[in-house]
Amino acid sequence: xxFSHIIAHRIQRMQPNASASLQLRPDVFxxxxxxxxxxxxxxxxxxxxxxxxxxxxxxxxxxxPFSSWLKEFREERVGFESFTHKAMKHLSYxxxxxxxxxxxxxxxxxxxxxxxxxxxxxxVEHTHSVYLDAELAISDSYFLNSxxxxxxxxxSLNDWEAGDSVTYLALLRERGEKELSDAFTEFLGFSxxxxxxxxxxxxxxxxxNFTESLDETTAKMTRNKVVDYCLEQHKAGKSVVxxxxxxxxxxxxKTYEPDHFSRYVASTQDQIKAEFIPDTAQVRSYARISGRNxxxxxxxxxxxxxxxxxxxxxxxxxxxxxxxxxxxxxLIKHLQGK
Numbered sequence: 551x552x553f554s555h556i557i558a559h560r561i562q563r564m565q566p567n568a569s570a571s572l573q574l575r576p577d578v579f580x581x582x583x584x585x586x587x588x589x590x591x592x593x594x595x596x597x598x599x600x601x602x603x604x605x606x607x608x609x610x611x612x613x614x615p616f617s618s619w620l621k622e623f624r625e626e627r628v629g630f631e632s633f634t635h636k637a638m639k640h641l642s643y644x645x646x647x648x649x650x651x652x653x654x655x656x657x658x659x660x661x662x663x664x665x666x667x668x669x670x671x672x673x674v675e676h677t678h679s680v681y682l683d684a685e686l687a688i689s690d691s692y693f694l695n696s697x698x699x700x701x702x703x704x705x706s707l708n709d710w711e712a713g714d715s716v717t718y719l720a721l722l723r724e725r726g727e728k729e730l731s732d733a734f735t736e737f738l739g740f741s742x743x744x745x746x747x748x749x750x751x752x753x754x755x756x757x758x759n760f761t762e763s764l765d766e767t768t769a770k771m772t773r774n775k776v777v778d779y780c781l782e783q784h785k786a787g788k789s790v791v792x793x794x795x796x797x798x799x800x801x802x803x804k805t806y807e808p809d810h811f812s813r814y815v816a817s818t819q820d821q822i823k824a825e826f827i828p829d830t831a832q833v834r835s836y837a838r839i840s841g842r843n844x845x846x847x848x849x850x851x852x853x854x855x856x857x858x859x860x861x862x863x864x865x866x867x868x869x870x871x872x873x874x875x876x877x878x879x880x881l882i883k884h885l886q887g888k
Contacts (some may be wrong), residue, residue: 614739666708673701700724
């Protein structure tokens with residue numbers, strides 16, 4: 551069973567500036583198929599969402615006590631229910647400092663897999679709908695919207711406890727509701743926002759430099775493998791580990807020793823980062839060049855530039871050779887139709 555603890559509570563604030571009310575579940579759910587399916591949906595949708603922030607807990611545990619309560623639970627000084635009850639009262643206090651109305655359910659889930667333990671926190675709302683009942687009459691329906699949540703967090707518990715990572719806390723914030731987002735951030739005690747985009751850009755520069763000394767075929771295979779590895783890690787909700795990537799490149803290409811790439815990275819970085827969170831937008835743009843305006847949309851493999859596709863900055867023009875057969879046929883048909 552992957553999810554060892556699942557509990558949910560409700561927090562309501564019907565009017566701005568009113569007090570928030572809590573409905574606290576007294577014990578964890580008995581995990582069953584439907585509940586595991588919901589937990590899995592929440593986890594997968596969290597991984598798929600972009601725009602997350604990465605960092606760690608604030609060291610100011612008096613002002614931001616969430617991590618202290620989590621530590622008490624991990625040390626078995628309090629139960630899971632007690633930990634989440636304390637956390638919910640703190641979230642209620644943070645929301646009361648805003649001017650927003652609020653009605654949502656807060657799920658706390660612990661996933662235990664071979665790679666380690668993870669705590670997820672999701673703020674989920676009911677969505678209203680209608681359906682036809684057995685008498686073909688319209689009836690109201692409510693369901694938990696497991697895909698449209700905008701406030702959530704993931705804490706890699708083993709990384710946090712080991713103390714060798716500064717990005718063990720991933721945070722999803724709602725862009726349109728700054729006050730609620732700030733309240734959720736304060737509730738967790740999130741600190742030290744990490745620039746994953748810059749980390750990825752710097753890493754891809756190192757990959758470019760590394761492949762410059764390789765023959766064209768090996769260089770292309772190396773870049774493609776790097777892209778695939780980064781996207782696979784993101785899909786699995788994991789960071790890019792340089793050592794593991796280096797071994798993967800060696801296994802795939804059979805052209806250099808397992809630690810060849812990792813030693814190169816270490817020799818070119820002043821401050822070595824053994825792992826980083828990949829920014830998928832940067833990774834995808836590294837593999838493909840794309841762009842569009844009102845009348846033109848174009849996308850092609852980055853490897854084509856300088857081969858079948860040439861760009862002239864002076865005239866701001868592209869020359870394309872070896873067109874795809876379907877595109878070529880369409881162009882000929884269009885010209886003949888004039």
